[in-house]
Amino acid sequence: MFYHTKKLQYFKPPEKPDPIYAKKIQELIGGTFGEMTVMMQYLFQGWNCRGPAKYRDMLLDIGTEEIGHIEMLATTIAHLLDKAPIKLQEDGAKDPVVGAVMGGSNPRDIITDVMAAAMNPQHAIVSGLGAMPADSVGFPWNGRFIVASGNLMADFRSNLHAESQGRLQAVRLYEMTNDPGVKDTLSFMIARDTMHQNQWLAAIEDLKAEGLEDTPVPSAFPLELEKREFAYQFWNHSEGTESAEGRWAKGPSMDGKGEFEYVKHPQPLGPEPTPPAQPEPRLYGTPQ
Amino acid sequence: MFYHTKKLQYFKPPEKPDPIYAKKIQELIGGTFGEMTVMMQYLFQGWNCRGPAKYRDMLLDIGTEEIGHIEMLATTIAHLLDKAPIKLQEDGAKDPVVGAVMGGSNPRDIITDVMAAAMNPQHAIVSGLGAMPADSVGFPWNGRFIVASGNLMADFRSNLHAESQGRLQAVRLYEMTNDPGVKDTLSFMIARDTMHQNQWLAAIEDLKAEGLEDTPVPSAFPLELEKREFAYQFWNHSEGTESAEGRWAKGPSMDGKGEFEYVKHPQPLGPEPTPPAQPEPRLYGTPQ
Amino acid sequence: MFYHTKKLQYFKPPEKPDPIYAKKIQELIGGTFGEMTVMMQYLFQGWNCRGPAKYRDMLLDIGTEEIGHIEMLATTIAHLLDKAPIKLQEDGAKDPVVGAVMGGSNPRDIITDVMAAAMNPQHAIVSGLGAMPADSVGFPWNGRFIVASGNLMADFRSNLHAESQGRLQAVRLYEMTNDPGVKDTLSFMIARDTMHQNQWLAAIEDLKAEGLEDTPVPSAFPLELEKREFAYQFWNHSEGTESAEGRWAKGPSMDGKGEFEYVKHPQPLGPEPTPPAQPEPRLYGTPQ
Amino acid sequence: MFYHTKKLQYFKPPEKPDPIYAKKIQELIGGTFGEMTVMMQYLFQGWNCRGPAKYRDMLLDIGTEEIGHIEMLATTIAHLLDKAPIKLQEDGAKDPVVGAVMGGSNPRDIITDVMAAAMNPQHAIVSGLGAMPADSVGFPWNGRFIVASGNLMADFRSNLHAESQGRLQAVRLYEMTNDPGVKDTLSFMIARDTMHQNQWLAAIEDLKAEGLEDTPVPSAFPLELEKREFAYQFWNHSEGTESAEGRWAKGPSMDGKGEFEYVKHPQPLGPEPTPPAQPEPRLYGTPQ
Amino acid sequence: MFYHTKKLQYFKPPEKPDPIYAKKIQELIGGTFGEMTVMMQYLFQGWNCRGPAKYRDMLLDIGTEEIGHIEMLATTIAHLLDKAPIKLQEDGAKDPVVGAVMGGSNPRDIITDVMAAAMNPQHAIVSGLGAMPADSVGFPWNGRFIVASGNLMADFRSNLHAESQGRLQAVRLYEMTNDPGVKDTLSFMIARDTMHQNQWLAAIEDLKAEGLEDTPVPSAFPLELEKREFAYQFWNHSEGTESAEGRWAKGPSMDGKGEFEYVKHPQPLGPEPTPPAQPEPRLYGTPQ
Amino acid sequence: MFYHTKKLQYFKPPEKPDPIYAKKIQELIGGTFGEMTVMMQYLFQGWNCRGPAKYRDMLLDIGTEEIGHIEMLATTIAHLLDKAPIKLQEDGAKDPVVGAVMGGSNPRDIITDVMAAAMNPQHAIVSGLGAMPADSVGFPWNGRFIVASGNLMADFRSNLHAESQGRLQAVRLYEMTNDPGVKDTLSFMIARDTMHQNQWLAAIEDLKAEGLEDTPVPSAFPLELEKREFAYQFWNHSEGTESAEGRWAKGPSMDGKGEFEYVKHPQPLGPEPTPPAQPEPRLYGTPQ
Ligand SMILES: [Ca+2]
Ligand SMILES: [Ca+2]
Ligand SMILES: [Ca+2]
Ligand SMILES: [Ca+2]
Ligand SMILES: [Ca+2]
Ligand SMILES: [Ca+2]
Structure with missing residues (x-):
């Protein structure tokens, strides 16, 4: 069972809105290696864990932390989407090609129209300027993003991998903004990813030290x-x-x-395959 | 550019058909950690590789090997689906509840009907007793199963993880059949997975030895x-x-x-979030 | 069985093309609460309906109306995509960073290039300037968007909800354009959504008045x-x-x-979960 | 930020394993109206809420409760999958049609083989006898299952609908088992669904009483x-x-x-659509 | 705009229920080449058609017919699901392995339990014994199944292909049942598929005769x-x-x-690819 | 089994980077009719082929060629993404609406910012400026895009259709760029599509000449x-x-x-459907 505290684990608000960056940072919520992935992955691994209690407890602890990471990012996105331009600045040039789409000729209007054109349209139409459980191209998070196999070594390697991709993506997004608030919040999350990479490396050593698993996984297979x-x-x-x-x-x-x-020169060890001479007639495949 | 030799990398035919097992072993073709995943993952990592030539070449070599693994499994599945029961054995008891679904009372007919009921229906209706690019519940393989990030350490950790889950699943499937032919083919693929786990562990060491990457990934971030x-x-x-x-x-x-x-007692470091007092009126959200 | 009349239920053509808006209004065709959803949802509810004839007939009537709503929007999108800029205006500055991507320096060219950059690329490449069965980020409509449960109260609540989100999204899109033709067509669809919200509220009352269902759904469960x-x-x-x-x-x-x-202070009523001491050995999970 | 207590909100263990029922009850975890849906839906609605604090707090309270519901069901599934038959009972009749698939002739073996044939194969191969973030046919949960629009009336109607479908499905699953432990756990969850239907009806009244929203949604649109x-x-x-x-x-x-x-006899109000006389030649559509 | 007549285009009721066959015949509703595909494909091709009126009218005529095909199949499925066994026959052997899953020892109970185990669980839990917009493994229909490109020759070849796969699948399902009612309904649909294959072959000839398109498509490209x-x-x-x-x-x-x-011995015409010497440093890829 | 040569089948590098075009040309890799589709479709058709050897060999030959087409496009995309603008040019106007998003007022900066706003964000965040197995809106390739039915006529019609849509899309992309390198590479691929359309038309004739299949498919059905x-x-x-x-x-x-x-005036041949008078009570549907 879970409890919520209203305070965020960590947070600095963005200094300025930026709907394009709001679109991009969705990757950290609902992308393949976003916070929804690590949250769900660690919780399911914990719930399904039949190994020693320390692993189970550890998995549920970190899974619970990750729910709060979604929360931090959702809050960041709500701020970034504030005052997003949902309507064009002017009526547009009276021009048969350009039409009413975008108009005006001063750079500020053009820039605003670029934002209106390139932002995630669902941030206006669907979520009303809130975060969504999707990645930076709007593709929804799904359950095939996670794994909980019951073999902790296989899963800890997955976790190590997820935190590596996750930190890589967070660092890239850090480089893609100049906003001090966003950078500050990300610098906390990047540090947590450092911990989590270390944590899974340590957990892998721990499994080996306990004699529970080794290379090749699964090592109990003769x-x-x-x-x-x-x-x-x-x-x-x-x-x-x-x-x-x-x-x-x-x-x-x-x-x-x-x-x-x-x-150096690998050769096939198997034969040419020989399909059955005649396919099942009631399925109307092409016979030999 | 690629070439094909008609011989299989390795292969022993199943001794007997088994449509239920054909459904299950689809996991190794089109599942999250199936051969389509490792093939596409290694090829895209190779094609996108901007690092030293030895990594690029190695990635494309192993990616090319994996195409042949799909081929071996597709051939296995075609054999397992041979003579699959697509039609019920009898007309069924004249019974308003059971109806025409399944009938007869001798165990052999019942067993045949179980197979007809529980096999993947698309193996009959869609593929005409051939393999499909889907997993063991019929869910299609998709491009979100793979990663090629441009950071080789992050990706090699993914590869190590994929080969760990892959070998784990292959070993489970090995335990789920008694067929000597299937077991023989799987024992080759399991050995290759042993190599591939070793290979990615070695490649991770190699990257470190070259001074290209370390923990935390990406290590070039200050x-x-x-x-x-x-x-x-x-x-x-x-x-x-x-x-x-x-x-x-x-x-x-x-x-x-x-x-x-x-x-031991972690406390939040951030404030309670304060959303903007008034949402954008033209989006008709609920105001404070 | 169905018939088609060539006239549209309602329609005013857009005054000017606007490929960015064409991308956005796709949400009303293929989004979670778009016309494809209500059409399919009402038809499947009608086809599966085992309740009184008035509900079945009503469901099929409104489902049939909704097919025509897709038609209106598809026609709108074809007009909005007319003369869409599929090619860049100039050869671009001779600039190693900007490259050939976008060039010129007069605002009209820049605006045209923004449109070419930000429009849904599939509107050019895939559909040849026609509507698609997808939402505003290009994600395809799918069958999990609808529900037809056989319990009419559960389903009418879903319908009420769908028409609420649908009208909300239509109103947002109304605010996001200045085109009188588009606004006119939307003002018809928004009025129909008003009716449909009223209709499902009335249908819910009707079900209660008939004594067929009440809160909590399903009310027949003891x-x-x-x-x-x-x-x-x-x-x-x-x-x-x-x-x-x-x-x-x-x-x-x-x-x-x-x-x-x-x-105020909820406490767990259950125990700590105790997984089985030893997992199935042939699945090679991590033991206790 | 979130905390976890190791005790479950409520729980009675199943009296006996039942891998087929484990497959079915996945619907309540990862189905369109499963606990992952309500958890994510309420949390995102809460995080995105710009309305009065009582709604935001209430949404996050119930969203937090729902995380624990996934936990209860995952624990139930682990028990149901215990001792699942992953291997066939015998070597099979020496029969060219039936092959090695299923054999034996005593009912207990046949029944065991039915279970092995019809259970979700991923419960053995992928999750090692643990719960998965998927529904009863193995389709993964995805982010398009939820909505958080920023308009609380639209969303509360969605919530009411989700709890109606959810209770309906839980009641159906209650009828589909004889296991007293499963029935007991479900009877708690069904009661919570009763509360949650009442809660959303009350929240809808509350919104109206506060003058924040009414029919048709959104009511602020002129x-x-x-x-x-x-x-x-x-x-x-x-x-x-x-x-x-x-x-x-x-x-x-x-x-x-x-x-x-x-x-009674509705007539179209619009014209026959007239597409542009000539499509864009560089897209090579068929001209008039 | 569309109208509905309450009578079905054609229909013979199944003589007996058969929930396993209900699962299988879902392929014809929501599969890649099911009736939802041809309906949506023809309607979108018609709505997007900028070619001569005879093609547009023909496309909308056949698209409208296909809505009625979904209706026929949905009705068939409702009958096949009637009296489906949602509950096990007995309390099961008192056996720690088999558990409560399936019990009894008389063949009729076993057969009934097989049906309960192998039927699509969502037909009971989600749709309440009604049809669903999904295929025979429960995967939902989605918008990527269709194409409407604006080039009628490309699209008519798609239509010819869809009717070929569709008739092939319908014929396979015809062979997979003994029910005279189902066979009769299918024999109507198979005949319509014969017409539709002929129709698209004729339409292809018509396009050529009109001089609108030829091989290679698009033939207007120099x-x-x-x-x-x-x-x-x-x-x-x-x-x-x-x-x-x-x-x-x-x-x-x-x-x-x-x-x-x-x-006979094809050789590559291109060079070895040479990636840029150094990747973008702010994205932290692995350098050469 | 497969081999790789490091040289590309054909290739001219793009003259200049163009991240927007990189986004668009993804359609040819991972779109419904992209190279991943034809590669997988032909290989699975070949692996599943039970017909004469010439068809099987031909299918595997062309499938093997298509792997190299993905390689060519992936290389093209890596070049197009070189020097992509991942960071904004300036700190932005000090403007509460425009904020820090985009700034500056010289056209070159605006153009660069347009590219940063409209490019596929995953090309920076996820793939590190490499190709992805997705289409031009970022939707991932999936296994439902292909068909391998065992009936070669049905499948060759699919192949003809795929190459028609594929050439149409390649030609559209040819028209959407001015880059001589890209145009040159595409002109090779367009020529191969010409061959492949001819090839499938020839293969269809070949099947007829061999007496293996004819219209209506499947022609062996009485x-x-x-x-x-x-x-x-x-x-x-x-x-x-x-x-x-x-x-x-x-x-x-x-x-x-x-x-x-x-x-001219088609009339329904079937009755009004009559659902069962009472639904299954334990599923709590609405009764008549
Ligand atoms: Ca995290
Ligand atoms: Ca492999
Ligand atoms: Ca509507
Ligand atoms: Ca709940
Ligand atoms: Ca049809
Ligand atoms: Ca090709």
Whole structure:
């Protein structure tokens, strides 16, 4: 069960409205790696967790924090959308091509019309100048963005990845604005992403130290059941061998259980497929 | 540019048809972590790569391999769907409740009818007993399943994660069949997933060794621009402190740049949000 | 079975083209509360209706009207897209940053280029200056936007809601244009939305008067099967009690069957969840 | 900012596992009217609310409660999936048609195989016997399921509708199980839905009493700007006049501002549309 | 504007309920090539048509017919869902594995339980035994299923294709039932698909005869602007030359403007791509 | 199994960056008829093909070619996004309406700001100036865009249609740029589309010549099982008879098996539908 406090985890208001930036920062709410993703991902991982209590508690703690991150961003967006230009400045040139769309000739009017033309139209029509559960092109967040597999190592690697993309995107958005308020709020969220990358790296070490999981995930699957002879080969599917120059092409494998091998001219090991001679007649496929 | 050889990378045919398993193994083609995902993810990362040539080449090599993995699974599914029961065995009991749906009373007919009832109906109606670009519940693969961000560390973490979920799902499917042919083909793919987990761990080390990227991603962002005082704190958003028992709650941070701190009773740092007193009147929102 | 008359239910042509507005008004065709939604929702409710004939007939009448609303809007959009600027005005400044994208320096060219940059690109590339079954950000209409549950009270409340959002959005779009033709057409559609809000309020009263349904929906479910002691409590999930000031926090409940109660400090009634000690080993989840 | 308590708002464990029912009850988590919908809808309405504080606080209170409802259902699903049959009972009849799919001939094996065939395969392959953010056919929850328009009357009507569909679906699921634990948990949730229907009816009255909004929504739009002559007409789009028998066809309109009128033989008011004589030649559409 | 007649275009009721078949036949309503697709496709093509009146009228005529096809199928589904088993037959074996899911040991109960397990759960929970705007796996119809490009030849080829897939699917469903009523209704729809395939072939000839369009579409684009030397080559992207045996590999091209050529060993004509040496630093991609 | 050569099939680099055009040309990668569609469609048709080897080989050859088309376009987009303006030019007028969004008054700055406002924000935030598997409005490619039915005539008609829409869209994009490099690359792709339209027309002839399939598809379905009396009628669903003027309304049918007939006043052949008198009580629908 959850409780809400009316205060925000952190917040500095934007100094000025900016409807175009409001469109862009939606990526951090409803994008593939936005706050809705990490919130839902951590909560479902926590609810589905059958492992030790410390992991479950940790997952629900951070998932609960992330709800508040959506809240901070939604508040930021409401401010950015304030005074958004929903109507054109003038009646437009009397011009058969340009029509009534945009008019006037002073730069300020043109700029305002650019904003009206390029902002997310749903911020005016649908949400009435509020945040939406969608990304920066208006595509809605959906449940396929998250994973909660029951295998904590697989999931912590997902979490590490999500916080890496998330911090990368937050940093890019930091660079895309000059507003001191927005930059301040983002600098808090970027710091939390630093923590969360560290947290998942630590959790991965913790799982290993507890002996619960290792590479390759899932490590409890008996290795002799996989075709071991292909478990450390890099197949070079092109001419040229630049790909031989990396750590993945030589030396001991990272799981300590094999040696990388570079297969320069890989050949197929299987046959040409032979479909059944005749398809099911009642499905009216094309026969041989 | 790409070339095709008619032989499969690896393949053993299923010994017997099994339309229910055909439905399930679709997850490995078109699911969030299926072969379509890794194929497209590696190819787009390669095409968009502006880093050193060895990474670009390696990404395109493995992406090209993954096209062949879809091919192997599509061939497997065509075999599993052979002789699928598209029509009911009998005319059904003359029974107003059960109706004509399923009939007969010998177990073999019942079993056949179960298969006809529970198989993916689109395997008969839409694909004519062939594979589809969809997952095990019939949801189509889509482009939001992949990421190619231009930051190779962020992306390699994604790749490591995808191969972890992928191997986990392949292993689960291995446990869900008794068919020696299917098990044999899967044991090859599971071994490749072992390689690919090792490969991405190696590539992550390689990026670090080259001095190109480190934790926190992106590491080129000046740390003084984030609020460092919150960059190593774990916030305990619940009563109880099981979450204090993990590696993430104490000791040096994994990036070596800080010390983990456990905040037992976290308090909000921001104010109550104050929306604008009056919404835009022409949008007819509810005023204060 | 359906018939078509070539005349439109109502229509005034736009006075001038406006491709940006064409993008925006797509919301009324293919948005969550657009005409495709009400059309499909009313038709499916009618086709699935097992209640008295007057409801079924009424649903199919209004659903049939709504097909014509899509037609009016599609015609409006075709006019708004006429003469849309699909090509840039000039070759652009010879400038390494701005490149060939947009050029010229007179306001009329800039405005035309803004339109070319901000209009829905699919209106040129995909539909050839015609309407599309999508909303104002280009997201396609889909079947999850509608509901037809078989319970007419639940569905009429949905209809009332859809016409409320629909009229709100139409009114917003009315405020976002200066074109007399567009405003005239919208003023007809807004009036129909007034009727339809009234219609669903009347239909809700009619259902009650017929004794077919009441609050709580579905009213035929025996109330003693729900935990009645929690059926009129408002739980205050935050500190502060502004939420106690509303009608929902005190006085007789709206269904006349209880008394609202304000629970100032709600406490969980359930236990801490205890997952199974060991997950299924063949699924390789993390054990306790 | 949010806090979590480890105890559930309410909960009785299922007495027995039931993977088929686990699939079905997913509708209440990730369906169009599931708990993810009401949670996200109320939170976004609260965060975007520019109206009086009592509404904002109330919205965030109930949104916070709904997070806990997802938690209750996720816990229920984990129990229902316990011991789910992921593998077939026997090796199958040696039968070229039935193959290895399902075998055995005793009813208990057949039943187990039915479960393995008909359960949501992602509950085994993807989530490792945990809940997913998807509905009962595996379609993921998405952001287009919710609305937060800034107009509280429009939104409260949506909320009333969502709780009506939600209670209807919960009641149907109550009838579809015999498990006393599941029934007990549902009977709590059904009672909360009773409260929430009453709550939104009360909130609608409260808005009216405050003079903030009325029918037609949005009521601040000047009525003289709509074509009033069509604002109370019911158009009979079919032969036959069963639809004349309802409250919507005669008598004073529900907003008290007009009189319903039944238009028995509605005629189009607009012209035949005349598209532009020649399409844009550079888009290569078909000319007249 | 549209009118409705209460009679169906054609209809024979199913003789018996069959909830599994109801799930399957949803493909013909809301699948990629279902009636919602052809209805919306033809109507949007008609509304957007700028070509001669005979095409526009024809498109709207057939689009209007297709609305009635959805109606026929929705009615069929309501009958098939009648008396669907929403509850299990018995309390189940007292068995810790099988649990309460399915019980009993007589075949009729097992069969009924199979139906309850395998039917589309939303047919009970969401639609109350009515049709839905979704396909046979429950995926919703969406606007990307249709095309209306403004080029009638491109679109008529789409229509021909849609009616081909549609008839193929209807025929497959015809083979998948024994119900005389369903077969009779389908035999009408299959005949209409025969007409519609003929109709689009005729319309394609008509467009050619009018001199409006030809191969390659769009034929008004000056051929000298494409690289003509590659306009009739078949590139053999694999070893082996089975693909040389078809009509597409030799002889005059179908547009009469060239000669097919078989390129046995195709070589790339372009360079290795060279990305920019340094990515934009503020986006923190990996540099060379 | 597949191989990659590092050289592109064809390529001329754009002369100048153009982020707006980069957004638009995404349609050719991830749109409904983009290269991802034809690549996946041909490969799945090839993998699922049970017909003669020449078709299977041909399908896999062309599918393999199409992978290289995505590669060409992805490379083009990376060049077009080079030096994209991710940050505003100036701090903006000190103006409460315009705010910090866009500022400056010289046309070059305004133009740069237009680009920053109207480009696809995900090209900066998500992909770091690389291509994405999405269309020109950012909607992701998905598996429902393709078809592989097992019936080659149905599928070749789909392929012909896809190449028609694809060439139409490529030609439109050719007209929407002045960049010689882009035009050159497109002129190669447009030529390949010419070949591919010819190829599918030839393959359709080939199938007929082989006696494998004919109109109506599927031709193996016994014609006497369809209601032949309705198989050549055009139903005029509107007043007015412009639709009688086309080839589809008179003369021998295209399959040579009937005569077109124009039904000027079509009448329903079916009854009014009669739903069951009482809905299932446990689903709480509205009764009659
Ligand atoms: Ca966060
Ligand atoms: Ca793989
Ligand atoms: Ca309407
Ligand atoms: Ca609830
Ligand atoms: Ca049809
Ligand atoms: Ca191509």
